[in-house]
Amino acid sequence: MTKIGVFGANGRMGQALIEAVEIEKEAQLAAAFVRSSSPFLDTPVRALQPAHSSELAFADEEGGVERAEVLIDFTLPQGMLTHLQSAVESKIPMVIGTTGLTEAEMDQLREAAKTIPIVFARNFSVGVNLLLNLVQTAATKLADEMDIEIFEAHHRNKIDAPSGTALAIGEAIAEAKGWDHDEVARYDRSNVHEAKSQDEIGYSVLRAGDIVGEHTAYFATMGERLELTHKAASRLTFASGAVRAAQWLKNKPVGLYDMQDVLGLK
Numbered sequence: 001m002t003k004i005g006v007f008g009a010n011g012r013m014g015q016a017l018i019e020a021v022e023i024e025k026e027a028q029l030a031a032a033f034v035r036s037s038s039p040f041l042d043t044p045v046r047a048l049q050p051a052h053s054s055e056l057a058f059a060d061e062e063g064g065v066e067r068a069e070v071l072i073d074f075t076l077p078q079g080m081l082t083h084l085q086s087a088v089e090s091k092i093p094m095v096i097g098t099t100g101l102t103e104a105e106m107d108q109l110r111e112a113a114k115t116i117p118i119v120f121a122r123n124f125s126v127g128v129n130l131l132l133n134l135v136q137t138a139a140t141k142l143a144d145e146m147d148i149e150i151f152e153a154h155h156r157n158k159i160d161a162p163s164g165t166a167l168a169i170g171e172a173i174a175e176a177k178g179w180d181h182d183e184v185a186r187y188d189r190s191n192v193h194e195a196k197s198q199d200e201i202g203y204s205v206l207r208a209g210d211i212v213g214e215h216t217a218y219f220a221t222m223g224e225r226l227e228l229t230h231k232a233a234s235r236l237t238f239a240s241g242a243v244r245a246a247q248w249l250k251n252k253p254v255g256l257y258d259m260q261d262v263l264g265l266k
């Protein structure tokens with residue numbers, strides 16, 4: 001049995017995580033943390049999740065992390081870093097799915113992984129983690145003159161863009177090509193008045209309605225086009241992956257892992 005603490009428990013992913021823990025027989029919800037200022041503080045988890053089986057109430061994130069054997073964070077970068085500090089102080093392993101981190105914030109995460117075991121992934125679905133391998137195959141096997149573009153679509157409330165997954169796909173392609181991702185990433189063509197070059201990775205973003213998460217990598221040349229697409233139909237997909245990662249991480253040595261480590265895809 002793995003006792004799990006969820007930060008941002010009232011959020012979209014927080015709610016999906018509570019559901020995923022409930023479904024997993026070998027996991028138990030030890031704490032559902034919200035901000036000190038949250039209107040949900042001290043209200044029963046059942047108020048948001050009527051099917052939840054325990055008497056647990058939403059708890060203040062500023063204390064009590066030691067109730068959990070593994071902590072899970074899908075919040076925002078600033079919140080995640082505060083939660084990470086609590087995890088490090090209490091030496092509790094942490095699964096992190098928060099996206100939109102700057103390089104400096106990533107450095108703090110890497111530093112924390114010298115003290116506690118961490119799984120950090122910008123997408124916890126099995127399909128996307130396989131896609132990261134498939135795009136590397138496409139990038140190395142297809143002819144050099146391919147145009148490479150990445151498209152992502154998400155719900156209207158997503159804040160960061162391009163999505164963490166889109167960037168992970170681009171970074172995987174750049175690695176396979178031997179490119180520096182920062183040098184080849186093209187986020188905006190509105191001021192580029194010239195033809196597309198084959199040594200760049202273009203990104204495009206759509207935000208609309210309730211789209212859970214869709215990603216396509218395009219490899220295109222004259223006469224043919226390969227499109228590799230993943231579509232998530234439910235947040236439970238990511239949440240179940242994160243719970244699986246938490247169970248996997250529980251007894252692992254200190255270090256930084258990703259979902260490909262959890263799934264054995266490396």
Ligand SMILES: NC(=O)C1=CN([C@@H]2O[C@H](COP(=O)(O)OP(=O)(O)OC[C@H]3O[C@@H](n4cnc5c(N)ncnc54)[C@H](OP(=O)(O)O)[C@@H]3O)[C@@H](O)[C@H]2O)C=CC1
Pocket residue numbers: 007008009010011012013014035038074075076078079080082096097098099100121122123124125160164238
């Ligand atoms: N890696 C993956 O597979 C996936 C990653 N994500 C990522 O997860 C994150 C959350 O997404 P989602 O659930 O849709 O977002 P929501 O806005 O629904 O939830 C965010 C949660 O974080 C809390 N929060 C925000 N800021 C802080 C802070 N400074 N301190 C403490 N808590 C804070 C919010 O609390 P409050 O309500 O009080 O503001 C809320 O509970 C995003 O970064 C998203 O990209 C999402 C899906 C899959």
Ligand SMILES: O=C(O)C1=N[C@H](C(=O)O)C[C@H](O)C1
Pocket residue numbers: 099122123154158162163164165166212213214
């Ligand atoms: O914010 C979301 O919703 C999602 N975020 C992740 C990302 O930025 O890639 C993963 C997933 O696509 C959903």
